[in-house]
Amino acid sequence: xxxxxxxxxxxxxxxxVEDVGLWLEEINLGGYRQIFKENGVNxxxxxSLSTFTTEQILRFIRRCRMKWGDFITLCKELRRIKVALxxxxxHVRRPWWAPPCLSVVFVKVAKHNxxxxxxxxxxxx
Numbered sequence: 001x002x003x004x005x006x007x008x009x010x011x012x013x014x015x016x017v018e019d020v021g022l023w024l025e026e027i028n029l030g031g032y033r034q035i036f037k038e039n040g041v042n043x044x045x046x047x048s049l050s051t052f053t054t055e056q057i058l059r060f061i062r063r064c065r066m067k068w069g070d071f072i073t074l075c076k077e078l079r080r081i082k083v084a085l086x087x088x089x090x091h092v093r094r095p096w097w098a099p100p101c102l103s104v105v106f107v108k109v110a111k112h113n114x115x116x117x118x119x120x121x122x123x124x125x
Contacts, residue, residue, distance in 0.1 A: 012043045012046060012047070012078075012081055013043050013044060013047050014043055014044075015042055015043030015046070016042055016043070017036070017037050017040060017041065017042050018037075019042075019043065020036055020037075020041055020042055020043065020046065021033040021036060021037055024036060027073065027074075027077045028073075029070055029073060029074060032064060032065075032066060032070070035064050035065060036064060039063055039064060041064070046078060049075070049078065050078075057071075
């Protein structure tokens with residue numbers, strides 16, 4: 001992905017480490033960009049945070065030297081993306097690496113996969 005182009009919010013499941021770094025800058029957590037890169041935090045890893053045990057969360061916070069408030073901000077921003085996906089507020093786009101001929105197939109599969117990933121997410125009224 002080009003460094004100038006911001007990652008697509010709802011494609012965070014396929015974000016690279018560089019995409020995560022760009023997103024951290026966007027949500028004012030850019031100070032963690034290098035440490036996330038060193039720890040290989042990509043979109044798939046961010047998606048898995050919601051299934052972490054308390055011990056795993058504490059280990060992640062220590063390894064990335066995060067402040068509690070910053071970790072909460074990170075989680076809120078991830079939740080905002082997931083809620084937008086669940087509500088269908090954002091348009092699903094094919095990733096930059098997928099050939100154009102697969103656009104329709106990718107969008108259908110991506111919508112199904114993403115909605116199944118956020119099934120357990122409770123919406124706020």
